[in-house]
Amino acid sequence: MLNRRDLIKAGAMAAxxxxxxxxxxxxxFAQSLNLKKFIQPMRGVGGTGIPIxxxxxxxxxxxxxxVDHYTIDINQFTDxxxxxxxxxxxxxxxxxxxxxxxxxxxxxxxxxxxxxxPVQITFRNNLPxxxxxxxxxxxxxxxxxxxxxxxxxxxxGLVPWISDGGPFDWWDPNGNRGPSFLNNEALNRHAxxxxxxxxxxxxxxxxLLWYHDHAHSLTRINAYAGIASGYVIYDDYxxxxxxxxxxxxxxxxxxxxxxxxxxxxVQPNIAAVDPTWPLxxxxxxxxxxxxxxxxxxxxxxxxxxxxxxxxxDPSCVPEYFGDTMLVNGTVFPTLDxxxxxxxxxxxxxxxxxxxxxxxxxxxxxxxxxxxxxxxNVAGPPFVQVASEGGFLPAPVMLNGQGQxxxxxxxxxxxxxxxxFRNVPAGSILILYSDAQAPYPRGDSRNDYYxxxxxxxxxxxxxxxxxxTLLQIRVNARVGPLDPPIxxxxxxxxxxxxxxxQTPGVPIxxxxxxxxxxxxxxxxxxxxxxxxxLTLNETFDDRGRLIQYLGTNQPPxxxxxNAFGREYLAAPTEIVPNGAYEVWELANLxxxxxxxxxxxxxxxxxxxQAFSVxxxxxxxxFQGPPVAPDANELGWKETVRMNPGEVTRVFAKFxxxxxxxxxxxxxxxxxxxxxxxxxxVYHCHILEHExxxxxxxxxxx
Numbered sequence: 234m235l236n237r238r239d240l241i242k243a244g245a246m247a248a249x250x251x252x253x254x255x256x257x258x259x260x261x262f263a264q265s266l267n268l269k270k271f272i273q274p275m276r277g278v279g280g281t282g283i284p285i286x287x288x289x290x291x292x293x294x295x296x297x298x299x300v301d302h303y304t305i306d307i308n309q310f311t312d313x314x315x316x317x318x319x320x321x322x323x324x325x326x327x328x329x330x331x332x333x334x335x336x337x338x339x340x341x342x343x344x345x346x347x348x349x350x351p352v353q354i355t356f357r358n359n360l361p362x363x364x365x366x367x368x369x370x371x372x373x374x375x376x377x378x379x380x381x382x383x384x385x386x387x388x389x390g391l392v393p394w395i396s397d398g399g400p401f402d403w404w405d406p407n408g409n410r411g412p413s414f415l416n417n418e419a420l421n422r423h424a425x426x427x428x429x430x431x432x433x434x435x436x437x438x439x440x441l442l443w444y445h446d447h448a449h450s451l452t453r454i455n456a457y458a459g460i461a462s463g464y465v466i467y468d469d470y471x472x473x474x475x476x477x478x479x480x481x482x483x484x485x486x487x488x489x490x491x492x493x494x495x496x497x498x499v500q501p502n503i504a505a506v507d508p509t510w511p512l513x514x515x516x517x518x519x520x521x522x523x524x525x526x527x528x529x530x531x532x533x534x535x536x537x538x539x540x541x542x543x544x545x546d547p548s549c550v551p552e553y554f555g556d557t558m559l560v561n562g563t564v565f566p567t568l569d570x571x572x573x574x575x576x577x578x579x580x581x582x583x584x585x586x587x588x589x590x591x592x593x594x595x596x597x598x599x600x601x602x603x604x605x606x607x608x609n610v611a612g613p614p615f616v617q618v619a620s621e622g623g624f625l626p627a628p629v630m631l632n633g634q635g636q637x638x639x640x641x642x643x644x645x646x647x648x649x650x651x652x653f654r655n656v657p658a659g660s661i662l663i664l665y666s667d668a669q670a671p672y673p674r675g676d677s678r679n680d681y682y683x684x685x686x687x688x689x690x691x692x693x694x695x696x697x698x699x700x701t702l703l704q705i706r707v708n709a710r711v712g713p714l715d716p717p718i719x720x721x722x723x724x725x726x727x728x729x730x731x732x733x734q735t736p737g738v739p740i741x742x743x744x745x746x747x748x749x750x751x752x753x754x755x756x757x758x759x760x761x762x763x764x765x766l767t768l769n770e771t772f773d774d775r776g777r778l779i780q781y782l783g784t785n786q787p788p789x790x791x792x793x794n795a796f797g798r799e800y801l802a803a804p805t806e807i808v809p810n811g812a813y814e815v816w817e818l819a820n821l822x823x824x825x826x827x828x829x830x831x832x833x834x835x836x837x838x839x840x841q842a843f844s845v846x847x848x849x850x851x852x853x854f855q856g857p858p859v860a861p862d863a864n865e866l867g868w869k870e871t872v873r874m875n876p877g878e879v880t881r882v883f884a885k886f887x888x889x890x891x892x893x894x895x896x897x898x899x900x901x902x903x904x905x906x907x908x909x910x911x912x913v914y915h916c917h918i919l920e921h922e923x924x925x926x927x928x929x930x931x932x933x
Contacts, residue, residue, distance in 0.1 A: 362381050368547060498523060509527070556688070570706070588640075593663055604704065732836050734860075768819065782797065786850060827916065837869060
C-alpha cells in the first residue's frame with residue numbers, strides 16, 4: 234500500500250499540480266513539564282468531581298411542554314489539572330467550558346436523562362476576547378473578529394437541525410449570529426443577546442453521547458479549550474439489565490466514565506522553544522494550554538506546491554497531538570477499585586489521537602515502577618456491551634489472549650465490563666495505549682514514553698507520556714460480593730437494528746442503476762439509493778496539507794482525478810426525508826478517518842481493499858469484502874474509514890418528530906435548495922474537519 238506522502242504526491246500529480254521540494258523549516262513543539270504521574274485521584278461524576286447539570290425549577294412561558302429545562306453558561310475559568318503545573322499564585326489552567334452558578338470544572342455540565350424525556354437548554358455565551366488558543370484566520374470563509382463565537386452540537390443526538398449545532402449555527406455574546414442560526418426564532422424569541430435555545434427530543438435508546446462546540450473555523454480550538462461535556466441517555470431496557478443482570482446502572486458507583494484527552498501545557502521557558510508564542514498569546518501563563526500554531530514543514534511534510542511565502546503564524550496544522558494524557562479533566566490520575574466487576578464507559582475526546590486501551594500490570598508497587606507498565610503482563614480483558622450507537626447485537630470479548638484489541642478513534646465510545654474480582658489485592662494496573670499517531674503509520678515524535686529517543690524528555694514516573702492513561706489500584710473488597718453481572722447472549726435494544734448482521738459475514742449490496750435492494754431484519758426488502766463518495770488529501774493554496782470529502786466525480790474537469798470538495802462547495806448529499814441509502818466511501822489517503830454522521834446512525838455493511846493509484850471513480854478491488862469488527866456491528870455514528878479501502882454503510886434518513894414548527898434552512902435556500910434541513914458529516918479528527926474534511930448533509 235502506498236504511504237501517505239506517495240498517495241498525496243500521486244494524487245496531486247494526477248491533478249496536474251506541480252510538486253517541488255520545500256525547504257525544511259523546523260519549529261520544535263513545546264513540551265509539558267515533567268509532571269509526576271498518578272498523584273491525584275480521577276474525578277468521578279457528581280459530588281466533588283465533574284459537575285452534573287442541575288435542572289431549572291422556575292417554569293418559563295417559552296418552554297416546550299413536558300421538557301426538563303437547563304440553563305448552562307459557557308465561560309472562561311481556571312481549573313487545577315495537576316498540582317505541579319502552576320507557579321505560586323496561579324489559580325490554575327485557563328479554560329473555556331460549560332457550567333452553572335459559578336460551578337465550573339473541566340468537562341462539567343454532564344446531563345443524564347431517561348429516553349423520551351425532552352430537554353430544552355438555554356446556553357449563555359459569556360466568553361471574553363481574546364481566545365485562549367491561537368486563532369488561524371486563513372481557514373475557508375473565516376468570519377473574522379468573532380473569535381468567541383460558539384455552536385453547541387449534541388454529538389450522536391437525533392435532533393432538529395436548528396438544534397444540531399452545525400458550523401453556521403454559531404452565536405457570540407454581542408448578538409451576532411451565523412447564517413443558519415434560527416434557534417431562538419423557533420424556541421425563544423425572548424432570549425437575551427448572548428443566549429441560544431436548543432431542544433433535544435431524546436427519543437433514542439441507552440447510549441453515551443457528548444455535547445461540544447462546533448462553531449465554524451473554531452471547532453478544533455474551542456473543543457481543545459474545554460467546551461465539551463458528557464450526555465447520557467438511559468432507557469427501560471438498560472434498567473432491566475440492571476435489575477435482572479446486575480449491570481451497573483448509569484450513575485452506579487461501579488460505573489466509571491473515562492473521558493480521554495491529550496494536551497500540552499505552557500512551560501516556564503516557552504519563548505526558548507516557541508519564540509512567537511509570547512507575541513501571539515501575550516496573556517498566556519505557565520500551566521495554560523499550548524497548541525501548535527506554526528506549520529512546521531519539517532514535521533508535517535516536505536512536498537507540495539510552493540506558494541508565495543510560507544503559511545502564516547498562527548496557522549492550522551494537519552493534526553494536533555498532545556504529550557500529556559488527561560482522564561476526566563485531570564492529568565495522569567489514579568483510580569481505586571475493589572475486587573468487583575465494574576463498568577467503564579469511555580470516550581475518546583482527543584483532537585486527533587487514536588487509542589487502543591488495555592490493562593497491563595505495573596512494573597512494581599513502589600514509585601517509579603508503580604507508574605510504568607509491564608506491557609507483556611496483561612491485566613483483565615474487557616467485555617464490550619455497547620458503542621456510541623448503544624447496545625451491540627451481542628457482547629464482544631476484547632484484549633484477552635487470542636482476542637481482538639479495542640481501538641477507539643476520536644469521538645468513538647465503548648461501554649465495557651471489567652472484572653477485578655480475581656486480581657490480587659494490592660495490585661497496580663496501568664491502562665495503557667500505544668496506538669500510532671497519526672494512525673495507523675505514526676510519527677515517533679508524537680509517541681511520548683521513556684526510552685523513545687525522539688521524546689527524550691519522557692522519564693520513568695513522570696510525563697510527558699502518551700502511553701500511560703490511568704493507574705488503577707485494586708483494593709480488597711469491603712462488604713459482601715455483588716451478584717455476578719450476567720449478560721444475555723444477544724441484546725435487544727429499544728432501537729431495533731435495521732439489518733441482521735452475522736459476525737464475520739460481510740454484506741455487499743448489488744447495485745443496479747444507482748439503487749440497491751437491501752433486506753431488512755424483518756425480512757422485507759427496500760430499495761436504497763447508492764452513493765459513491767471519496768476521502769481525499771492534497772495541498773491548499775498555502776502549501777499546507779488539506780483533507781476533503783467528495784463524490785466519485787471530479788468537480789473540475791481539468792483535474793479528472795481530483796475528487797475532493799470544499800465544505801462550502803455546492804451540496805451533493807441531498808437526501809429525501811425517510812429515504813434509505815447505502816454509501817460507499819473510498820479512502821484515497823494514508824490515514825484512518827473517523828467519519829461522524831450528524832442526524833443518523835448507520836450500520837457498517839462491509840469493507841473492501843482497492844487500488845488507490847488506479848482509482849478513477851470506480852474502485853479496482855484488490856481482495857474480497859470483509860465484515861466489520863464484531864464490536865462495530867449494530868448502530869454507529871462515528872465510523873473508521875481505513876486507507877485504501879471502501880467502507881459501505883446503510884442508513885435511513887428520518888427527521889425527528891418535535892412539537893413545534895421547524896423552519897427550513899435559509900442558507901440552503903440561498904443555494905437553491907428549498908425546504909431543506911441542514912446537517913453535516915465530517916472527519917472527527919478535528920484538524921481535518923476544519924481544513925476541510927466536512928460536507929453538507931441536506932434532508933429535504
